[in-house]
Amino acid sequence: MSNPQSIDKCDTPVSEHGGSDPISLVEDVIPPSLVPSIEGNSQIWPSAVKCEMDIPAWHLALDKAGLLPEFDDVITGFRNGFPQGIPPHSLGETLPYFTPPNHASAWEAKDKIEEKLQKEILAGRMFGPFTHDQVQEKFSFFRSNPLGAVINGDGSLRPTNNLSFPHGNPQIPSVNSFVDPNDFPTTWDDFNVVSSFIRNIPHPVSFAIFDWEKAYRQIPTAMDQWPFLFIKTFDDKLLLDTRITFGGVAGCGSFGRPADAWKQIMLHEFDLITIFRWVDDNLFVKNIDSQTRMEDIVARSNELGVKTNDEKFSPFATKQKYIGFIWNGIDKTVRLPNNKLIDRINQLKAFASKANFSYNDVEIMTGRLNHVSYMLPQLRCYLCSFYRWMKSWVVKTALRELPDDVRSDLERWMHTLLTFKPTRLMPNPAPTEIGWVGDASTGFGIGILIGHQWAQFQLAEEWLQRRRHAGGIAWLETVAIRLGLLMLESLGIKQGKTFIVWTDNTTTENAIRKRKSKDHAVNEEWKIIQDLLVKLQADLEPRRVNSEGNVADGLSRGERDGHDARHIVPVVMPLDLENLLFQVLF
Incomplete structure (x- = not known):
């Protein structure tokens, strides 16, 4: 196979037959070299890597932002295609190609997938369809990867190319098995990253959405990777895919590198606080009085060749939908639509x-x-x-x-x-230490400390008469968690926090993590605690302390020495507990 020929945006590939007039389509402009393929005539192979990015503009922008040589690989990738980490390989002389059937999930989404494939062909990102014999004339070995469809976090279907197929077959290693994911790092900003960052900004902010149009499909792959990235159509033909695809180990990193570079260019050129990125979705954050307009960001991105999805693009506003949630930059709240x-x-x-x-x-x-x-x-x-x-x-x-x-x-x-x-x-998942420790004993009751604030609860006669109360000490230790939350509510809990709870009981520690137990009474108590956590918008993180170091141990055994009565936190006992426990106030 010949070495990749680099072309910039201004260099339009031409047909082997000398055609040069592009044909306008709804989706894109078809390179003349593709016209015979679409019309079903002789198949034309791409002679170079094609990229819609304005490479000189990218180089200049990166240079001005001081991002070179850090992102030199992005410029190289635009010119020559991005390597996918797939080495030259074959499956032996008796197997000149490996083209397994598509998955059943792909057939369930056949119409949607075929529509997408046709758009890719018309846009010049895929070529074909070809017969196996035609492909064999080009490559001594080639392979396709089964099409499928996966479930997104929101329940929608996304067509994929399963580069991890087949699984566990040493005779036929998958394409992904050759690729080291550590060679393709990128940044991701999930719900917790966004929530923690915005929550900690002390002033109002506004948000805007920029969605990369076609995302992965804007990023070309290196030509020496093409023999291993074919797609099999539903009528057993083959499509040559020249862009990175969902399903490849290298895909996230290959798209992530130019996306990270673009993000840094935008942060350099515009008055922004930050940009969050989740694959192709980007949440721009600015101070509410900043004069930056999203229209200017879109125009600048277009100059670079980065297109936005018009249906998902949104100008700056104090409320914005991102990764399936509505974010409020004034109240610092989040909700489902x-x-x-x-x-x-x-x-x-x-x-x-x-x-x-x-x-x-x-x-x-x-x-x-x-x-x-x-x-x-x-x-x-x-x-x-x-x-x-x-x-x-x-x-x-x-x-x-x-x-x-x-x-x-x-x-x-x-x-x-x-x-x-x-x-x-907006929740902050980082655990917060507040000195919360509790303990329980069947001989007296429950003791809880939150910093220097404290509370002590004694078992009532009704519980003592039912010493074999369902749950026993495990139930008491769990009730101590609920009473600690009620203390926090009385003290004025800060919503959205995850609080560290110290315990010397392994069963309680595990129950806090799992929110479940094999004990029926403990499970019923956890249902109440979970409702309280949701109401208070709080969460718990358990930590283990040894019995000797548990400062609440004395309180749980009826002792009060060393605890200032002025720091007692009064708790209104829940109705279901008032006949079993009472708070010791004096």
């Missing part, structure tokens, strides 16, 4: 009413609930049963009934989504 919350509730109802479930049904619902759990981290424990269920699914095509533990967790999800306050203060 109203229609999305209603959708999730209705989807839960429909899901719970089904008699049998496919693996795909469960995967979609798990993805949807996982997305919600970013805003409601207290509910993550109610996803574990879903993941256990999917992990136990041996035959993915088989239908299965709803397990009891999943049904129970569905009820918790439904209960919370119907009752919680939908607008939440």
Whole structure:
């Protein structure tokens, strides 16, 4: 195969037949070299890497921003294509190619995938279709990777190219098995990164959205990678894909490098606080009085060749939808869009009413609930049963009934989504140390310290008469968590925080992590605690302290020495506890 020929934006590839007049289409402009392929005549192979970026403009912008030589590889990638880490290889003389069938999930999304493939051909990012014999004339060995469709976090389908197929076959290693992901690093800004950063800005901000049009499809791959990146059509033809694809180990890094470079250029040229990036979605953040306009950012990006998705582009505003949530830059709150919350509730109802479930049904619902759990981290424990269920699914095509533990967790999800306050203060997942430690004893009761504030609770006669109260010490230790939260509420809890709780009880430590126990009474108590955590917009992180170092130990045994009565925190006892415990105030 010949060495890659570099071309800048101004160099238009021409047909081997000398054609030079581009044909305007709805999506893009077709390179003349592609016209015979579309019309079904003799197949034309690309003779060079094609890239829509204005490479000289990129080089100048990076240079002015002081980003060279840091991003030299981006300029090289635009010119010669980005390497995907795939070495030259074959599968032996008896196997000149490997073109497995597409996955069943691809056939379910056949119309959508074929529509996308046609657009890629018309835009000059894919070439073909070719027969196997035609491809063999070009490459001594080549392979395609099965098309499929995966579930996004919001439950939607995304066509993919499975470069990890086949799995566990030493005779036929997958394309991805050759690639080291550490060679393709990039930056990601998930919900927790965005939430923590914005929450800590002391003044109002406004947001704007920039979505890279076609994202991965704007980034070319190196020509020596092409033999290993073919796509098999639904009629057993082959398409030569010249752009990075979803499904490749190197894809995130290959797109991420130019995306990171573009982000740094924008931060250098415009008055911005920061830019958050999640694949092709970008959240611009600026001070509310900044004069920066998104229209200027779009115009500048267009000069570089970076296009935005008009349907997802949004100008600066104090409220903005990003990664499926509505962010408020004044109140520093986050919520699900109203229609999305209603959708999730209705989807839960429909899901719970089904008699049998496919693996795909469960995967979609798990993805949807996982997305919600970013805003409601207290509910993550109610996803574990879903993941256990999917992990136990041996035959993915088989239908299965709803397990009891999943049904129970569905009820918790439904209960919370119907009752919680939908607008939440942006959570800070970083654990906060407040000196919270608790202890319990069946001989006296419960002691809790939060810094120098404290409370002591004595077991009532009714509990003493039922010394074998369901749950025993495990239940008491769990009640201590609830009473500690009520102390925080009385002290004026700061919402959105994750608080560290110290305990000397291994069972309690594990229960705080899992929010579940094999003990029925403890489980029932945790349901109450979870509701309280959602109400207070708080979360917990357990830490272990040895018994000798537990400063609440004396309080739990009835001792009060060394504790100033002025620092007692009065707690209104919940109705379900008032006959079992009472607070010692004097």
